[in-house]
Amino acid sequence: MTHPYRLIDEAAIPSPALIFFPEIIRRNIAEVIAMAGGPGRLRPHCKTHKTLEIIQMQLAAGVLKHKCATIAEAEMLALADVPEVLIAYPLVGPNLHRFVKLIQKYPRTEFTAIVDQPAMITTLSDVVSANSLSVEVLVDVNVGQDRTGIDISGVGELYRVITRSPGLRPGGLHVYDGHNNMEHHEDREAAVRTLLTPVLVLRAKLERSGMAVPRLVCGGTPTFPIYAKIHDIPGLEISPGTYVLQDFGYGSKYADLSAINPAAVLLTRVISLPTAKRVTLDLGTKAVASDPPAGKRVHLLDFAPHTPVGHNEEHYIVETAHAGRYQPGDVVYALPTHICPTVALHKEALIAENGLIVGSWPIVARDRVLTV
Numbered sequence: 001m002t003h004p005y006r007l008i009d010e011a012a013i014p015s016p017a018l019i020f021f022p023e024i025i026r027r028n029i030a031e032v033i034a035m036a037g038g039p040g041r042l043r044p045h046c047k048t049h050k051t052l053e054i055i056q057m058q059l060a061a062g063v064l065k066h067k068c069a070t071i072a073e074a075e076m077l078a079l080a081d082v083p084e085v086l087i088a089y090p091l092v093g094p095n096l097h098r099f100v101k102l103i104q105k106y107p108r109t110e111f112t113a114i115v116d117q118p119a120m121i122t123t124l125s126d127v128v129s130a131n132s133l134s135v136e137v138l139v140d141v142n143v144g145q146d147r148t149g150i151d152i153s154g155v156g157e158l159y160r161v162i163t164r165s166p167g168l169r170p171g172g173l174h175v176y177d178g179h180n181n182m183e184h185h186e187d188r189e190a191a192v193r194t195l196l197t198p199v200l201v202l203r204a205k206l207e208r209s210g211m212a213v214p215r216l217v218c219g220g221t222p223t224f225p226i227y228a229k230i231h232d233i234p235g236l237e238i239s240p241g242t243y244v245l246q247d248f249g250y251g252s253k254y255a256d257l258s259a260i261n262p263a264a265v266l267l268t269r270v271i272s273l274p275t276a277k278r279v280t281l282d283l284g285t286k287a288v289a290s291d292p293p294a295g296k297r298v299h300l301l302d303f304a305p306h307t308p309v310g311h312n313e314e315h316y317i318v319e320t321a322h323a324g325r326y327q328p329g330d331v332v333y334a335l336p337t338h339i340c341p342t343v344a345l346h347k348e349a350l351i352a353e354n355g356l357i358v359g360s361w362p363i364v365a366r367d368r369v370l371t372v
Helices: 022-036 052-060 071-079 095-105 118-129 152-163 185-208 224-228 339-344
Strands: 017-020 065-068 084-087 110-115 135-142 168-176 215-218 236-238 264-272 278-281 298-300 307-311 316-319 331-336 348-353 356-362
Touching (some): 022 052, 022 224, 052 071, 052 356, 071 095, 095 110, 135 152, 152 168, 152 185, 185 224, 224 236
Parallel strands (some): 017 348, 135 168
Antiparallel strands (some): 017 264, 307 316
C-alpha cells in the first residue's frame, strides 16, 4: 500500500478505530508556528482534538494562548495549566455559573468570555461581580457568517457598555470568518482584507476615545495562511484548530495548507459483500462525522474506484466494479472529511508510532461536563 498509515499490528485493532500519529501532529504544530512567525501569534482552537496530550504538545512548542467552545474544553485546558483560555461561545443559562466555578477552581488560568448582546453583558457582569471576580471580555463581531456576533455598527456601543459594567474588562474583538472558505488563496485573502478594513477603523476609533483594544482574535484554519502573513496589526492572534490533525476536507481543498498533513485516520473493515458490486464497511455514522454531504464524508485510502451509496449508524456502503477484490475482514484505512466532530464520536484515540499501536489518549473534552 502507498499511504503512510498502515500498521504492522492492524489485525489486533478492533474496528472502527480512530488512530492518531503523534509525529505528524508535532510536524503540523511546528509548521503552523513557522508560518505564523512564532508561537506567540497563535491562539489555537482545541475543539478539533479535545485531548490533553495535544495541548501539552502545543504548550511544549511555546503556544500558551488557547481557545475553546465548551466549559468542558476550557476545564481540559486548565487541567493542562494553559495560561490563557478564551471561551469563544456565548455563555448563557447555567454555563454562566459554571464559568464562575471554573475561574474559582483554576486560578492559574485566565479565562476570557465573548459577548454579542447587551443582555449578555448584564447577566455576565451580575454573576461575576457577585463573586468579587474580574473577567476580560471580547466583543464577538459578525463579519458575515451570521452565526453569532453583533454587526460591526453595534460593536462600539457594546464595547462601551463593557467598560461600565462591574467585574468586566474589555479585552478586544473576536473576529471569526468561517464563511471565508473559498478554495483559492487569492479569494480568501481578498475577503480577509475586506472584512478587516472596518474592524481596524473601529478599533482606532475606540482607542482614540480612550478604550484599550489589546487584541483581535481572528480566523480559523482556512484563513490562517492569510492572517499569518499580516504582521502590522498589533495584538493579532490567529485561531486555527483543525491543523493539528488535519482532514481530507481541508487537505484536498487548500493548496496553501499542503505542508500540513492528516495525523488522524480511521481503521475500518469490510463486513459484507451484499451484491456483486457492493462492499459494506463498519464505518457508520457512529464513527465518522455525518455533517458533510452524503457521499463526501470519508476518503478511503488505496481503495478501488467506487461510489458511496449508503451511510447508516453501523454501515458505510460503496459500489465498485472491483468488489471481488475484497473479503470480509479486510482492513481499509480512511481519512474523515471533517475531523472535529469525528473525534467527538470516539472515547479514545489509539496512538501509533513506528507502525505499531503504543497506547491510547482519552478524548477528554468530548463530554459536556468534566467536574465543573
